Amino acid sequence: MVSIQTVALMGIEGAASDVVNKKFWWAAVFICISGLFDLLDGTVARLMKSESKFGLSYDSLSDLVSFGVAPGVLVFSWTLMGAGKIGLMSVLFYIVCTALRLARFNVQSTTIEKFGFTGIPSPAAAALMLAPVMLMTEYSYGPNEWSIWYYLFLSPFLGLLMVSDVRYSKGSRVLFRKSFNNLVIAAILIAATVANPEMIFVILSYIYGVSGLIIYVLKQLRRKPAAEAQEAFDTKE
Numbered sequence: 001m002v003s004i005q006t007v008a009l010m011g012i013e014g015a016a017s018d019v020v021n022k023k024f025w026w027a028a029v030f031i032c033i034s035g036l037f038d039l040l041d042g043t044v045a046r047l048m049k050s051e052s053k054f055g056l057s058y059d060s061l062s063d064l065v066s067f068g069v070a071p072g073v074l075v076f077s078w079t080l081m082g083a084g085k086i087g088l089m090s091v092l093f094y095i096v097c098t099a100l101r102l103a104r105f106n107v108q109s110t111t112i113e114k115f116g117f118t119g120i121p122s123p124a125a126a127a128l129m130l131a132p133v134m135l136m137t138e139y140s141y142g143p144n145e146w147s148i149w150y151y152l153f154l155s156p157f158l159g160l161l162m163v164s165d166v167r168y169s170k171g172s173r174v175l176f177r178k179s180f181n182n183l184v185i186a187a188i189l190i191a192a193t194v195a196n197p198e199m200i201f202v203i204l205s206y207i208y209g210v211s212g213l214i215i216y217v218l219k220q221l222r223r224k225p226a227a228e229a230q231e232a233f234d235t236k237e
Helices: 002-010 017-047 053-078 085-108 122-138 145-162 171-175 180-195 197-236
Strands: 116-118 167-169
Touching: 017 053, 017 122, 053 085, 053 122, 053 145, 085 116, 085 122, 085 145, 122 145, 122 197, 167 197
Parallel strands: none
Antiparallel strands: 116 167
16 A cells, blocks of 8 residues: 555655655565564464464465565566566566465465475565665665666566475574574674664575575485486496
8 A cells, every 4th residue: 555655656746755765665664564473473373272274364365465465566666667567467477476375385384384485485575575675765766777677587586486396494493492592693683683674684585585595406406416326326236
């Protein structure tokens, strides 16, 4: 809603660019807040012993709006509107893949995805979509030709990554482990976030996004020699 209101504001002659940037920044922040609540709702449901299939389906519907439709509308309103139909296609592809990702999660939530994610989770994909918007609007940089090309690549790429078989760890399982080192890391992250929240958000989002791809590539490279060795062994027999 904020993104759509901002587009209307952009059409008003004389609208200050700082006001427009701040509204886009707040649109991104509201999506981040929904991500925070998404981390907490499952924990609250388990503590209250109120987990159900209906709750899982309703949560996925909310995630589709929060991490699929909302980031897509924001990115399209901010920059991809300048790409016309191609920009709209790339955003719609991202949203459709978000729906497919969440549908697969509902089926696999108690089995394959109980301790890890298959494909990047939709909140992380939304964070990767939002991070550049938050950073650039904070420093009063508007969209340009480079941002259009960047999102024309990023939107469908994240869509494919969500429905891929690339494995991602559950960050909450790592963060809430009882370890002194984790407490130190958490303290550093909190201090850095207070000092420069947009930059830290960008860094953490992209580290998580790239980490799954790196681990996946390394595993594939390790499997190839092992498969070749097994094939050579079978041939000798």
